[in-house]
Amino acid sequence: MRQGSEMSKPTTNAGPFFPRDRNWHPQALSPNYKTSVLRSPQKALLSFGNTISETTGPVFGQNMLGELDHDLVLNYAKPGESALGERIIVHGHVLDEEAKPVPNALVEVWQANAGGRYRHKKDGYLAPLDPNFGGCGRVITDENGYYAFRTIRPGPYPWPNGVNDWRPSHIHFSLFGSGFAQRLITQMYFEGDPHIPMCPIVRTINDPEAIEMLVAKLDMNHTVPMDARAYRFDMVLRGRRSTMFENRMEGN
Structure with a gap:
């Protein structure tokens, strides 16, 4: 995942998607992140060109x-009640690698509650559940690739990776762009959280710039007075490249 700041009007996409940058993403095998030992590939990876099913993708409507x-403050709450915790707004743009907005992208989110507990039967953390917080939601980006949602800032929580490992406060994101090759699953952290540099998952990322791009920045210009602070988080999906035409290296 990468951030981008330059905006331009959406254009018609053509050609396959850019290949994944293996030097940017963390290694699949990271022994300090214990579950990666079982999940990582055991043999060399094979490279295939984009198929039609990858360059075309799901179409989502409002x-x-x-x-x-x-x-998320209200979508699971009883009438007249709301979720407990610090109210926040998370917003930003979904872009491709050429800094072009990705409209009509489905953005799904899920997270722990303010105490750091998920609404999941296998979550063994002792923090209490919030009866008015379900911990999931979704939005679709507009024509400029913009999205926004309101939620509760999640709490950190311990996890059985090491003797005393804690996950930083974070929100999970799943994005579907204009093709299945633009699927992105990532996590957003919060500016100033001291757990970020300690986290074994974060430490699988070798490039400090890449880690910084997973950290949402406080955005006081988009707060709602007396209600919610705001955090800005831009996300970048894989861009497209035009099909080569004979000797025209710039594409067709």
Whole structure:
């Protein structure tokens, strides 16, 4: 995942997607992150060109969203009640590698509650559940690739990786762009969290710049006074490259 700041009008996509940058992403095998030992490939990777099913993808419409899917403070709450914790707004743009906005991308999020506990039967952390917080939501980017949702800042929590390992406060993201090759699953951390440099998962990333791009920045210009602070988090999906035409290296 990479960030981008330059914006331009959406253009018609053509050609396959850029290949994954293996030097940018963390190594699949990272022994200090224990579950990667079992999950990582045991043999050399094979490279294949993009197929039609990868360069075309899911089409999402606004009619698939519920009225409160973008508001995790209320979408699981009883009438007249709301989730407990620090209210925040998370917003930003979804771009491709050429800094072009990705419109109509489905952005799904899930997270722990303010105490650091997930609404999942296998979560063994002793923090209490919030009966008014479900911990998941979704939005679709607009024509400029912009998204926004309201939620509760999640709490950190311990996990059985090491003797005393804790996950930083984070929100999980799943994105679907214009093709299946633009699928991205990532996590967003919060500016100033001291757990970030200690986390074994974060430490699988070798490039400090890449880690910084996973950290949402406090954005006081988009806060709602007396209600919610705001954090800015831009995400970048794989861009496209035009099909080569004879000797025209710039594409067709």
